[in-house]
Amino acid sequence: MIMHATGLPVFVENDVNALAIAARLYDDGLTADDRLLVTIGYGIGCALTLDGHVYRGAHGGAGELGHILVEPGGEACACGLRGCLETLIGDNALARRAVALGVLPEGGTKDDLNAVARAGHVVALELFDWAGQQLGNALASLIHVFDPEDVVVSGEGVDVWEFWEPGVTRSLRAHLPSDRTVPVTVRNWGEDTWARGAASLVFASPFDRVGVSSSGRRVRQMLREGL
Numbered sequence: 062m063i064m065h066a067t068g069l070p071v072f073v074e075n076d077v078n079a080l081a082i083a084a085r086l087y088d089d090g091l092t093a094d095d096r097l098l099v100t101i102g103y104g105i106g107c108a109l110t111l112d113g114h115v116y117r118g119a120h121g122g123a124g125e126l127g128h129i130l131v132e133p134g135g136e137a138c139a140c141g142l143r144g145c146l147e148t149l150i151g152d153n154a155l156a157r158r159a160v161a162l163g164v165l166p167e168g169g170t171k172d173d174l175n176a177v178a179r180a181g182h183v184v185a186l187e188l189f190d191w192a193g194q195q196l197g198n199a200l201a202s203l204i205h206v207f208d209p210e211d212v213v214v215s216g217e218g219v220d221v222w223e224f225w226e227p228g229v230t231r232s233l234r235a236h237l238p239s240d241r242t243v244p245v246t247v248r249n250w251g252e253d254t255w256a257r258g259a260a261s262l263v264f265a266s267p268f269d270r271v272g273v274s275s276s277g278r279r280v281r282q283m284l285r286e287g288l
């Protein structure tokens with residue numbers, strides 16, 4: 062419909078995949094060809110960049126890290142399944158758990174949880190540490206499967222990454238071989254970076270069905286050189 066209205070090609074993309082494309086094109090500090098980009102916040106997202114290409118899978122559903130099963134028979138998830146990772150460590154799940162633990166009053170939000178953690182509330186900090194472990198467990202499994210060069214974490218949740226980080230690091234140490242180190246980089250990208258990724262699809266899709274590769278980087282270089 063949009064294509065008919067505008068007369069222009071239209072591409073639909075997963076937001077985290079678009080973010081991965083922006084990272085690859087515009088963040089000169091991130092050069093890995095094989096990357097797990099994970100976002101934490103309302104949902105738990107993941108984009109797989111393999112050999113420089115965003116991997117979308119057979120049906121465009123690759124990277125749904127938030128919906129891997131971590132608690133059989135657990136809480137209902139927005140996706141219709143039960144026990145997904147998101148039902149443990151998504152923003153709403155953490156807020157609910159904080160209420161249940163007495164850290165927050167009934168109706169407390171994730172922002173409230175951030176605030177009490179910043180104020181040094183011990184149980185709130187323990188909750189983030191636990192969340193970090195759950196995320197680290199999931200990342201360790203993905204690292205075993207995909208053997209990435211690095212892991213990048215972003216999303217609105219990284220504004221309190223310092224509370225997640227100890228649990229993540231401990232879990233990765235516990236569940237990966239001691240000689241296997243995968244750097245974890247955190248990027249506090251804002252909405253503009255997500256939008257830039259979506260806009261960058263114009264570089265990627267017409268020339269490369271599965272994402273930005275060297276062709277996208279060449280286009281960016283040409284633009285920089287004014288060609």
Ligand SMILES: [Zn+2]
Pocket residue numbers: 127128138139140141142143145147
């Ligand atoms: Zn789910």
